[in-house]
Amino acid sequence: YGRSDSYRVATTQDKDDKETPNKKKQAAKDLDDLKKEVPLTEHKMSVEEVCRKFQTDIVQGLTNAKAAEFLLRDGPNALTPPPTTPEWVKFCRQLFGGFSILLWTGAILCFLAYAIQAATEDDPAGDNLYLGIVLSAVVIITGCFSYFQEAKSSKIMESFKNMVPQQALVIREGEKMQINAEEVVAGDLVEVKGGDRIPADLRVISSHGCKVDNSSLTGESEPQTRSPDCTHDNPLETRNIAFFSTNCVEGTARGIVVCTGDRTVMGRIATLTSGLETGKTPIAKEIEHFIHIITGVAVFLGLSFFILSIVLGYSWLEAVIFLIGIIVANVPEGLLATVTVCLTLTAKRMARKNCLVKNLEAVETLGSTSTICSDKTGTLTQNRMxxxxxxxxxxxxxxxxxxxxxxxxxxxxxxxxxxxxxxxxxxxxxxxxxxxxxxxxxxxxxxxxxxxxxxxxxxxxxxxxxxxxxxxxxxxxxxxxxxxxxxxxxxxxxxxxxxxxxxxxxxxxxxxxxxxxxxxxxxxxxxxxxxxxxxxxxxxxxxxxxxxxxxxxxxxxxxxxxxxxxxxxxxxxxxxxxxxxxxxxxxxxxxDPPRAAVPDAVGKCRSAGIKVIMVTGDHPITAKAIAKGVGIISEGTETVEDIAARLNIPVNQVNPRDAKACVIHGTELKDMSQEQIDDILRNHTEIVFARTSPQQKLIIVEGCQRQGAIVAVTGDGVNDSPALKKADIGVAMGISGSDVSKQAADMILLDDNFASIVTGVEEGRLIFDNLKKSIAYTLTSNIPEITPFLFFIIVNIPLPLGTITILCIDLGTDMVPAISLAYEAAESDIMKRQPRNPLRDKLVNERLISIAYGQIGMIQALGGFFAYFVIMAENGFLPSFLVGIRLSWDDRSVNDLEDSYGQQWTYEQRKIVEFTCHTAFFVSIVVVQWADLIICKTRRNSVFQQGMRNKILIFGLFEETALAAFLSYSPGMDVALRMYPLKPSWWFCAFPYSFLIFVYDEIRKLLLRRNPGGWVERETYY
CATH class of the missing domain: 3.40.1110.10 (Calcium-transporting ATPase, cytoplasmic domain N)
Known part of the structure; x- marks a missing residue:
């Protein structure tokens, strides 16, 4: 067996040497072949023809020599495991994917700036070095966190693998022998009895009351009889073929193996599944879009001020340092951690409600779902007659x-x-x-x-x-x-x-x-x-x-x-x-009766604008009855057949557009063109597909995706796995699901209940809303962090806020409040609105940027500058006196700088005042962020309607205040972070601004609610 494996490796290497540009085309062609129906013909041959084809004997079986030869030719009778991503690649993806790139860029720029300073100055300030180190640390810690979160889910997956039969009873040279199922070859004579798993695809040659359970393959819950006669042209329907890895429930049968391993029907499905391309998740696209916006803003600001500082007569080295400083100040350092923690919290919340999420991003995908294609047996029904x-x-x-x-x-x-x-x-x-x-x-x-x-x-x-x-x-x-x-x-x-x-x-x-x-x-x-x-x-x-x-x-x-x-x-x-x-x-x-919770869940989906389509291998009449029972076809909706019966006319005279519902048979689907399928999906609101094959499930999912829908697919059989993999989010069943389907899915319903999906949709929509709020909150403080730097360059005043203090905000005081927004309850009824349109409704849009940067952020910056000018004035430097003082202020050799009243200040004394200003500016940002946190709780409702029930958020308010006080008043902070104790009155400088933010936003939301769709909504509703 080891030998045949190395033989397999050798042949693949030969193939790889002859690689051509056609490889991609070939792969696509193979996939299309797999999507076609099963190409078995043995069921139509007589037993003698089958024996001739496989060089075997109906009594004696194969000779041992032949069996060994075939084993070498075909390889072991096992499914090729799907290619897995090595752990280190997964880890690197977490470390360098998406959002992290932004922070890494920031860190590298910081080290670069420090290097320039170190080369040109005798005694460089360490700010940029510290900043670079902290940024790198943040990315590494969050990367590890996300990696372990997903590794935990994949561990649960590992425990699911036990799908393939272990032993098989074959007849070789007239002797019955038990062998490992992996050694079974085409042409072997195999015996199976009730309770066995079928070891390969068999052409049945004799049977005694034999019934097999094909539900994992076709979704039919009834055991199917197996007998030697060909009863149907379609190999999946005929009685004389028994399929690999289905179960024999009763009776006995003897058959000739016609396919092994990946060539079996089950193997084809598994190969089809692992060959499918899956796109990016919606949230990954959103974060990418967000990074583009932030990078755009940062680079635009950086370059404009670079040019400005050159014009103002700074040396180019100084201008480069400014450029880097502005770009770094634009990076929201804490946001990566916030997003990761929010998704993790939701995944945990969903696990409590019986949804196991395999990758964190799937949490949000479920929220943007607009079509659910559900299997019938065991998902919508109880799976017991x-x-x-x-x-x-x-x-x-x-x-x-x-x-x-x-x-x-x-x-x-x-x-x-x-x-x-x-x-x-x-x-x-x-x-x-x-x-x-x-x-x-x-x-x-x-x-x-x-x-x-x-x-x-x-x-x-x-x-x-x-x-x-x-x-x-x-x-x-x-x-x-x-x-x-x-x-x-x-x-x-x-x-x-x-x-x-x-x-x-x-x-x-x-x-x-x-x-x-x-x-x-x-x-x-x-x-x-x-x-x-x-x-x-x-x-x-x-x-x-x-x-x-x-x-x-x-x-x-x-x-x-x-x-x-x-x-x-x-x-x-x-x-x-x-x-x-x-x-x-x-x-x-x-x-097989519907589950109790399903009709209610289907109703919820309908009011949330989600289309539920039933896709089943079962009989159309049964499918339609269950669809009516659970409300997939609602009261009073008619299919073409119903209308024909009511008007007493032939079906072909009814205009299909008149029927809102339709039941489509797999054989009809086979002969449809892509346009016809699209037409059906577009014009009917309530659709049932019956007697479908696995390949057709995949075609249906692709059809929905062509309509621009975000598709969730539920299924439990092996036959569902290609569709599960192709869908935007595949949902497998934890109890009845086969392992193949669990591996292909993104989420597993531990209680097999369709109603859990609806809970999932609700959670997914909520996390999207709350991430918006979290981002709005975090981005706002960027403006009061950047403006001091710009004033420093343009107006030449002493620096109002230092780099270290910016870090204390982004990674200190802002973290807990930003995460606490993930716990915010839903505002309006999120299950009553239409699914979001991934092209139009972005996580971060220009309106969010305009509110955070252009409106609230500006008020915050005013609050900070007010505190800065108050402290400077109290120390004798009036605002008019500060303009243009920067060069002599920062010059170490100037120890007799005069203030507005003629007092002389040494370099050390000046710096203590400057650092006290930094601390006050920092405290002011914390105070205005109180108001920002409270207004971010809602996007449309008044805070008074929403209430303050979010305990974590209240804790967040106290936590950021306590942290600010700790950083300001702790002994030793003046050395470590250059934070100095403040007079109590200086805390109150920003209070009026905080109050202004609250009032401003409440009025904005009132206008929003008063005239929906008006100018305020178009310009400011994010």
Missing amino acids: TVAHMWFDNQIHEADTTEDQSGASFDKSSVTWVSLARIAALCNRAVFKGGQDALPILKKDVAGDASESALLKCIELSCGSVRLMRDKNKKVAEIPFNSTNKYQLSIHETEDPNDNRYLLVMKGAPERILDRCSTIMIQGKEQPMDEELKEAFQNAYLELGGLGERVLGFCHLLMPEDQYPKGFAFDTDDVNFQTDNMCFVGLMSMI
């Missing part, structure tokens, strides 16, 4: 299909019901598995097929122990269900000790059962079957079938004692007893 209706005594009775069976019950007093229940219990091979006595009936596991276990649970619930009933009526003979006669019968001794007659009970396809009956039981009495009753039966059968339910008929016969005395030898192979002229008792119909 349940008895829904019965027809006896010439009327339909409704059973209870809720998940805890608490609903209405039917009349159980009728004698007919007792007979019907008896047939359903006796003519039934399903039994409860052992050791489950403590569990409620519905939670117990059953050995047997889905329909029989539904009957078993129904009878157990309404009539008590089925086992006792079976013990009292001992079974003496039975004919199991088969596809030719479509019924199942068994013969029992009756429980009445005085009655020696045998009881024959039979169930099966209703029309077949009716043909064998001459009488019918009404109110416990047998009556002859007349035309009127036949019509009543026909109507009931059509009604239940039309509900998408699976209907079975039941009949019985007490066998006359003179013909069948006690001890009669019943022969079930060559039938020697009567199987007609029986008494028809009733019908029972079953359905």
Whole structure:
């Protein structure tokens, strides 16, 4: 096996040497091939032809030499694992991706500036060096944080891998032998029995009551019969092919392997999945867009002031230092950490609500979803067949299909019901598995097929122990269900000790059962079957079938004692007893019922402007019934067929545009062009696709994406994985999902419940809103940080705010408040608005920049300068005196600088005043940021409507104030950060400005609410 692997490597190397520019084209062509239907032809060949093709013998199997030769030729029978990203690459992506680039650029520029200063000055200031080090540290710490967050999720993924069968029973040279499934080759003769996983794609050559569960492949919940005859041209529908990694549920079969490994149907799907290109997540695009804006602003400001400072007569070295300073001051250092923490918080919140998010960015994608393509079985439904209706005594009775069976019950007093229940219990091979006595009936596991276990649970619930009933009526003979006669019968001794007659009970396809009956039981009495009753039966059968339910008929016969005395030898192979002229008792119909929470969830999606499309491998009638049951097709909406039936005209005369809903069969989809598919998706609001293949699911998702939709896909089968991977966000099922689907998905619903998706959408929309608020809050303080620097250059005043102090704001006081906005509750009803349009509604738009920079930021800067001029004036330097003083102020050799009153100041004394100003400017920014934080809580509502319920935010207000006080008053800060203690009155300089910000914004929001869509909204609603 190791050998064949190295052989495989060698061949791929050969291929790689001959690389051509056509490789991309070839890959695209391969993908298109995979999207086509499965190319198996073996199901149409006779067994002899298959044996010839694979050089095998129907009795002896392959020879060991042949098997070894084929193994070398085809490689092991295993799926090639999808290419994984090495851990160090993932780590580098976190370290150098997206937002981090901005900070790295800042850090490098800082080191560059320091280098210039060190080369030209004797005693360079260390500010730029510190700044560079801090910036690098910030990126590295946040990078590690995001990396570990995602590594945690991928660990959970690792625990999911156990999809492939381990052992297989093959016949080689006439001997049965157990081998590893990986060693199975094409042409092997394989035997499978109930409970086995199918080791490869098999052409069945003989079978005995064999049924397989194809649900992981096709999504059909019913076990499918397997027999040697070709029953359908489509290999996925025919009975004589059993597929790799599906389960055999009962019976035995023998088959010839026709495909192994990646060439199997399952392998094709897995290859299709790993070959798909996935685009960037919406939030990644948003952050990229944001970086462009910020970089644009920074470079524009930097260059204009570079030119200005050259014009003003600075040396070019000084001008370069200014340029770098301005660009760095524009970088919001704390924002990277804020965004990461916000996404992590939401991911944790979603995990509590049973959504496991595999990568952080998927959190937001779900919020911008505009179309959900959902699988039916197990996602919208409970994935267990349940008895829904019965027809006896010439009327339909409704059973209870809720998940805890608490609903209405039917009349159980009728004698007919007792007979019907008896047939359903006796003519039934399903039994409860052992050791489950403590569990409620519905939670117990059953050995047997889905329909029989539904009957078993129904009878157990309404009539008590089925086992006792079976013990009292001992079974003496039975004919199991088969596809030719479509019924199942068994013969029992009756429980009445005085009655020696045998009881024959039979169930099966209703029309077949009716043909064998001459009488019918009404109110416990047998009556002859007349035309009127036949019509009543026909109507009931059509009604239940039309509900998408699976209907079975039941009949019985007490066998006359003179013909069948006690001890009669019943022969079930060559039938020697009567199987007609029986008494028809009733019908029972079953359905896989919808989950309780789904209709509500679908309704929420509809009001949120999200289109829900059902895509299923099941039958159109069943699909339509469930779609109506959960509200995917809403009350009173008609399909083309409905309109035709109502107007009594042929379907082709109806204008398809008149129908809002449509049900499309997989075979119709096969023959449609791209334009036709687009047309359907555009013109119908409520769509159901039935009997679709995995490849078609992918085509549907691509169709939705061409319409510009952001698509979420839910699925649990292997057949869903290509669509899961291609969708903007794939949602897999945690309980019933196959491993392949979990690997392809971005998010896993741990409770398999469709309703959890809606919670996810809500969280995703909320995080987008809150990130906007967080960014608006963080960006505002950029203006009071940059303007001091600009005044320093243009007006030549002593520097009002230093680099170190800027860092204390961005990475100190602003961090907790910015993160606290992630905890803000939703303002309006976020689930009532349309999904955001990724082209128009950006995370950061010009309106947000205009509010943060042009309006609130300017007021903040005024507050800071006011404090600066107050302190300078108190120390004797009046504002008019400060202009143009910069060069002598910063000159170390000048120790006799005079102020407005003629006092002389040494260099050291001047610097203490300057640093006190820095501290006051810093404190002023903290004070105005209080107001900014409070106004950022809402984008439209008044703060008084929203209230102050966000405890983290209140903590944030106290935290930033306490931190500012600590930095100002702690002993030793004057040396470490050059922060000096302030007079209490200096704290109050910025209060009026803080109040002004609050009032200004409340008035703006009032105007917003008063005239929606007006000038204020167009210009200032971000």
